[in-house]
Amino acid sequence: MPYRYLLIIGLSIFWLLLSGYWTNPLILGLGAASVALSTWIAMRIEKKYAFKDKGVSILIRQHTFWPWLLLEIVKSNIAVLKCIWMPKTNPTSPIIRQLKMQPQSNIARTLYANAITLTPGTVSIEVRDEEILVYALLEDAMKDLEDGEMGRRVHKLEGGN
Template sequence: MGYFLGLIVVLGALWLGLSGMFKPLLLTLSVISIVISILLAARLNTVDREGVPYARAPNLFLYWGWLVIEIFKANWPVIRACVSADLDINPALVKVKTRCESDLAKTIFANSITLTPGTVTVEVEGDKLLVHALFEESATPDAFTEMDERSWRAADGRQAGKTTQVKA
């Protein structure tokens, strides 16, 4: 029930924030659209811990802040390669093993790789991702370790009732 209430609040706030309209007709239509969305989500069984990750919101916002900085840092080599007279790239494909367990965490990790300039996630199969990178020297599996760890921590790492221990 808490997931449904959270979803109603978020959808209502999103609608008000994006529209900024407070006319009775539009408010009535927004309530109708939110009710329809909630009914469809319930029918599709998508309102669960993974589909409505409000408890993870602080961790996800911290991760997004870190990711924005990493995206800006990754822009410089790509810009230099594009602006230079000779196209100084050495493309490579690399398989990256992830510790992410849930589909949400794998999606966050794969999308983060794709958002970072110079890299694209080509395929996700089990706990391995196939990544295409513009620069072979920066396409080692170890280059993605910090992003993998942070995306795992943001989505899977602090689940309610679970403790995580790393074995040496």
């Protein structure tokens, strides 16, 4: 139930920021209609695929995760750039490995796989129940993932310790 209101508030803010016309009643009405339509479609989807995870608490804790992820992205970008510009001194060492996942809920697992793919140098190929198949361009990047810093941080987001 609270997701419906959260969705309406979020979509309204998104629409207002994108349009910029906050006084014209016709455009405001069109915006309200489109927000109602997309909320209705989302509700229809939720009837079949119910959203059971603790989404709100994850949203509130995001601010601890993104600055760290940005730093990781910068680091791995530099590593991949070295491979591109100096292929002789920094040869690539492609590696595929199956890793255990720490995050438990579906939404945290999605976030984890997305974060792995977002950092250059590592890509998640397949996600099964407890495991994730990762392709890495460099062996060091795979070692960092095996140490599990990112998994721990995503696990903290969903309320683990």
